[in-house]
Amino acid sequence: MSMSLFGTSGIRGKIRSKITSELALKVGKAIATYVGGGKIVIGHDPRTSSEMLVSAVAAGLMECGSKVIRIGMVPTPALGYAVKKLNADTGVMITASHNPPEYNGIKAWNANGMAYTPSQEDEIERIIHDNDFDEKEWDKIGNIKDAKIIEDYKTDLINSIDIKNELKVVVDAGCGAASYVTPYVLRELGCEVITLNCQPDGFFPGRNPEPTEENLKDLMETVKAVGADIGIAHDGDADRAVIVTDEGKIADFDKLLALVSKKYGGTIVTTVDASLCIEECMEEIGGKVIRTKVGDVNVANEIMKHNASFGGEPSGTWIHPTFSLTPDGIFSALRVVEVIDKEGNLSDLLAEIPSYPNIRDKIQCPDMHKKEVMKIIEPKLKNEFPKAKIDKIDGIRITLKDKSWILVRPSGTEPYIRIRAESRDKNKLKNIYNKVHSIVKKAINTVVSCKQ
Incomplete structure (x- = not known):
């Protein structure tokens, strides 16, 4: 096996060519070896291959002594939330996020809800490469049980957001893992919700899971047609949110990040590729901007180091440390809805943010x-x-x-x-x-x- 298993967001590739049940078994054994057995939570997105990979990873975890907790089909942020909630040592998410349906992947999370760092991933690769697994005898293998965490996650989301008005929201979950979560939470918060592609389906029949402008034409048109205040789109595992304005346009990623950063204030973290407008907006309120490498784990690391109030990438991958260190597209979307509930039309708010060629x-x-x-x-x-x-x-x-x-x-x-x-x-x-x-x-x- 080559020593290039992990990319910028865990292990990811096409099923049968790179991602196989044999690989998943080895990854499970390596993670259990790395953490010394422990309690490990595992969740998955709705892809057709996800349950196969869950079974293989879980078998590897148990073979090396872990107590495995399956939480079923959940968004990635709910997996990160579950690791902390259940006092687990590690979390494993089976997802390929925004990639097409023939892809899948494996991403690991620390006990604090932050993704594994590159050095941790290097150690997992080394264990696999050296076949250095801590395999247990028959009387020391781990066990497995199921847990329901999604209701707790939804309840905590609802309790973390304050919306006073009955806003009209269109949600396009792309047939992904947030299909039953984002619409439910918004309705519980008093919004009128119209849904598109909110039935989980691993074939992603409604649209490609990548929430690009080309793939969100239906959402954009629907927002305009029904006079909605906002449109929300997720990728396959909902670690990201893409926002459509009341004018039916994709909200500028940098401007949206700047707008929400201003609402948090204090110190915020973003990546080297984010716009100058973020610094300018933070300077207005006496805030500070820390820049880091591209990638959610780098953003999370800097948030912890500087005790930052918020962090995010222009791609829509945002981290809200008061809630979780896992990128959370659902919480991010709710936060934007909360802002427009208090401040007014999103298109007007974004127009106030400086824009540069x-x-x-x-x-x-x-x-x-x-x-x-x-x-x-x-x-x-x-x-x-x-x-x-x-x-x-x-x-x-x-x-x-x-x-x-x-x-x-x-x-x-x-x-x-x-x-x-x-x-x-x-x-x-x-x-x-x-x-x-x-x-x-x-x-x-x-x-x-x-x-x-």
């Missing part, structure tokens, strides 16, 4: 060449922008004196080098982007041609 791009680069390409790019960027501030938290981020910035980072999930740039001035944006794009393109061509 920006470019997002990606250039194809084979995974095996990414490190070498980045080594070539770094000195060339320093030479091109000698007076700029350079951060290497995740990739290379160049910040100029006027706060224009550009980020170059290798994708953690796809064979690309990603570029994101932002500036108050369109011409300056185009100028810095063209310079950096040329440097990246030449570096890729140089490495690839040398290897041929």
Whole structure:
């Protein structure tokens, strides 16, 4: 087995090619070995392969002495919640999140509800690679039982949110794990709820589980047609929420993150690829912004380190530490509904957030060449922008004196080098982007041609 099992969000891949019951068994044994048996909670999304993988992981956990608690088909945030609620040592979620139905995956969570760190995942890989399992004799193997946690999760969500008015909300759960949760909670909070694709189905017949603008056309049209205050969409496991405004448009990810950050105040955490508007909004209220690497575990780590009030990525993956350290698309959606209940139309609120010209791009680069390409790019960027501030938290981020910035980072999930740039001035944006794009393109061509 190669030592590249984990990606940026656990283990993920196509069923039968990468994700198999044999692999799931080994992962279960490795996790149980790592935590020394212990109590381990396992949940899953509605994919057709999920129960098969639950059984395999659970068998591996028991073989190495764990007490396994199955909580059934739940959203990922409910799994993170259950780990803390049940005083477990670890949680395992079987999900491929936003990937198509032929994919599945395995992601592990710590006792505090935070995802396993890369170093913890490295140790799981090592145990599997070395076949270093702590397999028990027949009289020391673990056991398994079922627990119902979803009602407690829903009750705590309801008790954490305050909505006074009867808002009209359209929910599109994408036939995923939040299908029975988000609509129920909103109704209990007094909202009028219209549902789309809110029947769990591992074939995802309503739409692709990735909540992109293209996949959310029905939601956008429905929000406008019924005069709703807001639309809510989830990915397959509901660790994310995508919001549709009262005008039937996808809410700008950065602006939405800035809006909610202002409501939390204090110190907030976001990633290196998030917009300048977040700093500007936090400066208005005397708040502080900490930037970190892309990935929810990095955001959670920084939240803990700085005792931050909130953290999130522009993708819609947000963490609310007063509730949980697990990314929670359901709580995030409820928080936005709470904001518009108190403040007014979402489209008007977002219009008050500063907006700057920006470019997002990606250039194809084979995974095996990414490190070498980045080594070539770094000195060339320093030479091109000698007076700029350079951060290497995740990739290379160049910040100029006027706060224009550009980020170059290798994708953690796809064979690309990603570029994101932002500036108050369109011409300056185009100028810095063209310079950096040329440097990246030449570096890729140089490495690839040398290897041929």
